[in-house]
Amino acid sequence: MNSQSKILIVDDEPFNVDYLEQELEDLNYITATAVNGQDALEKIVSESPDLVLLDIMMPIMDGFSVLEKVKADPAIRNIPIIVISANNDLQSVVKGIQLGAEDYLPKPFEPTLLKARIQSSLEKKHLRDMQDLYLKSLEREMNIARDIQKEFLPAQLPDVPGWEIASYFEAAKEVAGDFYDAFTLPDGTLTFLVADVCGKGIGAALFMTLFRSLIHAASISDQFSPGQEQKSLSPAERLQHVISLTNNYVAETHEESNMFATVFIGILDPVSGKLSYINGGNEPPLIVGKDGKVHTTLTRTGPAIGAIAQAKFTVKETTLASDDLLVAFTDGIPDTQNIDGEFFGNERLRELLMNHSSPTQLLNEIEVDLKQFIGEAEQFDDITLLAIKRKAS
Structure with a gap:
């Protein structure tokens, strides 16, 4: 703690001010003075003292008004204030503490008590200041992490002739x-894919980057191992390669972490509308026809990835017809709760899909x-949703 802490003395009695100045300067503190509440407020803002000794009874603005204004201002509310009051005025002391004063000093002043209460208040302020610095540093680090993580999401969605694609993502x-x-x-x-890594916070975010990188890199590679000749993979082969590689790497390399992700991943032929997919433990995506009714649910074809080494995943196929809309999402949508503890649920989502227009308009309505x-x-x-619609031919 800095022994050169600045203390603002607020009192309209010159004798009290002189006494406190002398005592505090002997204790190696820097002092400043104010003769009334208005003067005190101006100096608290302009000089940012480490501590305020505040008399209750003053002209122009009393100590209670000063306390209320200081504690209502986020910029100065953490400056500790010790109220000064006569020994027989306990009611004023209680009111001062209720308004946010750190402590109180009775008049006439007793030097040992004065020193002890000032030191105690300054030590508490020092600890709060250290905590604030730590929290601000942590906030900066979290903002950096958030910005880096955004780079793992598509900067823009691909433009596929004959198809409309839209996404909605909201981190908790x-x-x-x-x-x-x-x-x-x-x-x-x-x-395309949507995925949800188990858990919350930094751990889930770190594994999110691992899962996403593995899936994306494996998806665009036709090479199974170094030195192997490049070959063209069918959608089913590619999906098996992508999910098996990611699953086995995470399950075997990070076995002790017990981290896994639910994933829906599909490969769509935009000409024929044929969709090959694996649903690894994710919420089943919905396919909505032009009549607004859900006519296909893409159920799970394997476990969550990363949970079981050498797990088997089945590739299934379906076809998106003209005006069909596919909606893939994570469990953050049905599991969303309101203040009464009610779940948003799948049925509410299905109702919103019945009057769908374009994917972008639909996701705006859902948001x-x-x-x-x-x-x-x-x-x-977290809430994640991806909508893909085949335009009417």
């Missing part, structure tokens, strides 16, 4: 465990409905 915290991706391969097919539903409740989980 600074960093997320959810992610999505969409990109075209050299043969013109579209690879508005979700935020209205959440209201004042805290968003507990």
Whole structure:
């Protein structure tokens, strides 16, 4: 703690001010003075003292008014204030403490008590200042992590002739465990996915970057191992390669972490509308026809990836017809809760899909409905949604 702390003395009695100045200077503190409440407020703002000794009874503005204004201002509310009051005025002391004063000093002043209470208040301020510095440093680090993580999400979605694609992503915290991706391969097919890494916070966010990088890198590679000749893979072969490689790497290399991710990944032929997919423990995506009804649910075809080494994943196929809309999402949507503890649920989502227009408009409607539903409740989980629609031919 800095022995050269600055203490502001606020008192309209010159005798009290002179006494306190002498005592504090003997204790190696820097002093400043104010003769009334208004003067005190101006000096608290301009000089940022480390501590304020505040008399209760003063002209122009009393000590209670000063306390109320200081504690209402986020910029100065953490400056500790010790109220000064006569020994027989306990009611004023109690009111001062209720308004946010750190401590009190009775008049007439007793030097040992004066020293002890000032030191105690300054030590508490020092600890708060250190905590604030740590929290600000942590906030900066979290903001950096959030910005880096954003780079793992697509800067823009691919433009595929005859198709509309839109996404909605809302992290619950600074960093997320959810992610999505969409990109075209050299043969013109579209690879897309949504995924949710187990857990919350930094751990989930770190593994999110691992899962996403493995999946993306394996998806665009036709080479199974170094030195092996390049070959063209069918969508089913590619999906098996991508998911098996990612699953086995995480499960075997990071076995002790017990981290896994639910994933829906598909490869779409934009000409025929044929979709090959693996659903590794994710919420089943929905396919909505032009009549607004859900006519296909893409159920799970394997476990979450990273949970079981050498797990088997089945590739399934379906076809998106003209005006069909596919909606893939993580469990953050149905599991969203409002302030009454009610879940958003799958049925509410299905109702929103019945009057779908374009994917972008649909996701805007879902976003508005979700935020209205959440209201004042805290968003507990990341929310990720990807919508793909085949335009009418």
